[in-house]
Amino acid sequence: MGKLKWRSFEEARTFVHQLDLKSKNEWVGWTKSGAKPDDIPANPARNYKEDGWISWGDWLGTGTVAPQDRKYRPFKEARDFVHQFNLQSKTEWADWTKSDAKPDDIPANPARNYKAEGWIGWGDWLGTGTIAPQNREYLPFKESRTFVHQLQLKNSQEWINWVKSDAKPIDIPAYPEGVYKDKGWIGWGDWLGTGVIATFDRKYLPFIEARSFVHQLQLKKQKEWQSWSKSIAKPDDIPADPRSAYKEKGWIDYGDWLGTGSIATQNRKYLPFKEVREFVINFSCKVKKNGSLGQKVMQN
Numbered sequence: 001m002g003k004l005k006w007r008s009f010e011e012a013r014t015f016v017h018q019l020d021l022k023s024k025n026e027w028v029g030w031t032k033s034g035a036k037p038d039d040i041p042a043n044p045a046r047n048y049k050e051d052g053w054i055s056w057g058d059w060l061g062t063g064t065v066a067p068q069d070r071k072y073r074p075f076k077e078a079r080d081f082v083h084q085f086n087l088q089s090k091t092e093w094a095d096w097t098k099s100d101a102k103p104d105d106i107p108a109n110p111a112r113n114y115k116a117e118g119w120i121g122w123g124d125w126l127g128t129g130t131i132a133p134q135n136r137e138y139l140p141f142k143e144s145r146t147f148v149h150q151l152q153l154k155n156s157q158e159w160i161n162w163v164k165s166d167a168k169p170i171d172i173p174a175y176p177e178g179v180y181k182d183k184g185w186i187g188w189g190d191w192l193g194t195g196v197i198a199t200f201d202r203k204y205l206p207f208i209e210a211r212s213f214v215h216q217l218q219l220k221k222q223k224e225w226q227s228w229s230k231s232i233a234k235p236d237d238i239p240a241d242p243r244s245a246y247k248e249k250g251w252i253d254y255g256d257w258l259g260t261g262s263i264a265t266q267n268r269k270y271l272p273f274k275e276v277r278e279f280v281i282n283f284s285c286k287v288k289k290n291g292s293l294g295q296k297v298m299q300n
Contacts, residue, residue: 013058071105087128141180221254221262
């Protein structure tokens with residue numbers, strides 16, 4: 001319908017207020033129901049754009065103002081107001097913003113609305129003083145590591161438990177491998193002071209030297225190797241998993257590694273079919289000629 005056939009904006013809005021619709025979705029459902037008079041537009045935001053349109057809250061009579069159209073308190077006033085509620089985390093803030101306690105002039109997303117007007121972080125906004133990890137200032141690597149050595153933690157799990165406690169100072173990072181990357185970080189053994197080196201960071205003997213060392217042990221099979229590699233007798237420069245450590249560096253199989261000469265079934269090389277068949281035929285003939293002795297051989 002042409003623009004001139006619609007009711008005036010004020011008349012149309014007064015009519016719509018009587019419907020007591022609560023949201024734009026309810027409005028859309030109503031316009032498709034068949035109850036809408038022909039002189040009420042389905043898209044009032046477009047049809048009354050220059051004739052009085054303000055917002056959906058004004059059109060429906062709910063008073064709701066779209067976030068992009070709202071006017072919020074200045075940052076400092078809003079922050080002082082929020083401090084009164086003693087909210088302790090971003091999660092508590094999210095729950096509070098969904099309650100009736102939040103005024104319309106306090107934004108639910110202050111990080112966006114006050115981005116260029118004073119926003120620092122959630123600790124500042126809520127008044128907890130908490131600083132986001134990426135914004136914290138930590139001790140230099142060496143000072144931090146010296147402090148950690150005094151704790152005498154034995155492994156990364158003990159470290160994790162410690163950082164979750166109240167004992168960790170703010171200037172000691174919970175994730176030192178990220179904070180001190182390219183600033184001195186070597187590994188957890190160096191950080192905790194245990195001297196333990198992660199498997200992927202260890203340096204092993206060259207393959208030939210390692211194999212010669214293992215031959216002296218006179219281990220007979222892979223299970224014996226696995227038991228020995230878990231014992232304190234294994235030097236740090238001999239890998240527990242030589243197949244992975246020396247892949248493409250000389251590794252053949254465990255028979256070669258242990259010095260037994262045993263070859264895994266999948267690695268054995270067999271005679272061509274015709275040669276094997278000829279061997280079997282000749283062997284069968286010899287068995288037949290030997291009589292009872294041959295039968296015993298076949299049975300065995």
